[in-house]
Amino acid sequence: MSTFVRSYAKINLGLRIGPRRADGFHDLRTMYTTIALHELVSVEVEDGDGIEIRCDDPRVPCDSTNTCHKAAALVLEALGLRSKVLISIEKRLPVQGGLGAASGNAIATIFGLERMLGKELSAKERAEIAEKIGSDLNLFLYGGLTLGTGRGEEVWPLPDLPSLPLVIVTPEVGVSTPVAFKAWDSLTHPEGSVTINEFNHLVYEWLSASGVPALSGDRAETLLLDLVRTGISNDFERVVFPEIPVLREVKCALEREGALYASLSGSGSTLYGLFRSSAEASTAAERLNSSGLKATATQTLPREQYWREMFQ
Numbered sequence: 105m106s107t108f109v110r111s112y113a114k115i116n117l118g119l120r121i122g123p124r125r126a127d128g129f130h131d132l133r134t135m136y137t138t139i140a141l142h143e144l145v146s147v148e149v150e151d152g153d154g155i156e157i158r159c160d161d162p163r164v165p166c167d168s169t170n171t172c173h174k175a176a177a178l179v180l181e182a183l184g185l186r187s188k189v190l191i192s193i194e195k196r197l198p199v200q201g202g203l204g205a206a207s208g209n210a211i212a213t214i215f216g217l218e219r220m221l222g223k224e225l226s227a228k229e230r231a232e233i234a235e236k237i238g239s240d241l242n243l244f245l246y247g248g249l250t251l252g253t254g255r256g257e258e259v260w261p262l263p264d265l266p267s268l269p270l271v272i273v274t275p276e277v278g279v280s281t282p283v284a285f286k287a288w289d290s291l292t293h294p295e296g297s298v299t300i301n302e303f304n305h306l307v308y309e310w311l312s313a314s315g316v317p318a319l320s321g322d323r324a325e326t327l328l329l330d331l332v333r334t335g336i337s338n339d340f341e342r343v344v345f346p347e348i349p350v351l352r353e354v355k356c357a358l359e360r361e362g363a364l365y366a367s368l369s370g371s372g373s374t375l376y377g378l379f380r381s382s383a384e385a386s387t388a389a390e391r392l393n394s395s396g397l398k399a400t401a402t403q404t405l406p407r408e409q410y411w412r413e414m415f416q
């Protein structure tokens with residue numbers, strides 16, 4: 105018997121990078137939101153020992169470097185159990201796309217394995233496991249809209265907002281996250297804290313003005329747009345666009361198709377555009393597809409829906 109878990113993607117609404125820290129990571133600020141695109145992770149448990157990963161995509165490692173492998177090993181350790189664990193990943197999201205696919209897979213593994221073992225970890229134990237594997241796993245422990253601080257692993261869930269239509273475009277090029285951080289260091293090291301301070305200020309203003317803690321009616325639908333319109337841009341664009349010019353062109357194409365806000369997600373290579381309606385997003389995706397780009401219309405995924413639809 106297997107448990108099938110939907111492993112969702114994220115996008116970053118703004119991302120600011122601070123200086124490199126003593127531990128090699130960078131302080132950062134970002135607003136994450138889960139989106140409705142997902143892949144499937146299935147988890148099976150048998151008598152015995154060992155963790156086996158299966159995935160048809162050759163770009164995904166099936167050894168102990170796979171995020172699902174790491175997650176399964178840490179869950180078994182935390183629970184003090186021995187078991188044979190079989191994990192299959194049905195890959196649907198881009199690899200090195202800035203959509204957090206590998207991170208989402210690891211969190212899906214934690215929840216799937218808990219269910220298969222009939223045991224529950226505490227929220228603190230889950231967060232500790234997530235942090236050991238990477239910087240942007242913790243957002244998937246909440247879903248919906250979350251503020252990311254620290255190296256990205258400190259997450260602050262915000263009240264759920266209604267979903268907003270968007271189009272994602274992933275060009276056939278991957279961007280390595282550590283390489284993008286290194287490029288940022290050589291470009292703007294001393295500026296780091298300035299961009300972070302600006303982000304803090306913009307988000308604070310938005311939180312105070314928006315009434316996010318006390319949502320009501322139609323106003324909530326424009327809150328995400330209000331947020332991106334504060335000017336919370338993605339610092340990675342400054343290093344990734346000059347390196348891979350086609351990404352800037354894709355952002356411009358999204359804007360030409362009517363996106364209210366377009367940006368690189370994380371370190372890329374995915375670009376997304378936010379749209380006022382699903383119909384506008386679908387039309388834009390069709391037009392971008394016919395111009396030769398790989399575009400998909402989807403929407404942001406509120407927390408409530410994330411949890412409701414996690415298990416297939």
Ligand SMILES: C[C@@](CO)(OP(=O)(O)O)[C@H](O)COP(=O)(O)OP(=O)(O)OC[C@H]1O[C@@H](n2ccc(N)nc2=O)[C@H](O)[C@@H]1O
Pocket residue numbers: 116119128129130131132134201202203204207237238239240241254255256281282285369370371372
């Ligand atoms: C940049 C972001 C933004 O959401 O997303 P992606 O574009 O990868 O999706 C994330 O911070 C990515 O998180 P994640 O993919 O878990 O990265 P990690 O495995 O923790 O780190 C990979 C490498 O990136 C660098 N790194 C990562 C995070 C951070 N705050 N500072 C860093 O310098 C380090 O060199 C680290 O060794």
Ligand SMILES: Nc1ncnc2c1ncn2[C@@H]1O[C@H](COP(=O)(O)OP(=O)(O)O)[C@@H](O)[C@H]1O
Pocket residue numbers: 163164165169170171172193198199200201202203204205206207209210279281370372373
């Ligand atoms: N479960 C996994 N799925 C996909 N990639 C994985 C996985 N585990 C480890 N990796 C490695 O992590 C790298 C980046 O992961 P991915 O989530 O696709 O990118 P990003 O961090 O840009 O969103 C991949 O190049 C791959 O080698």
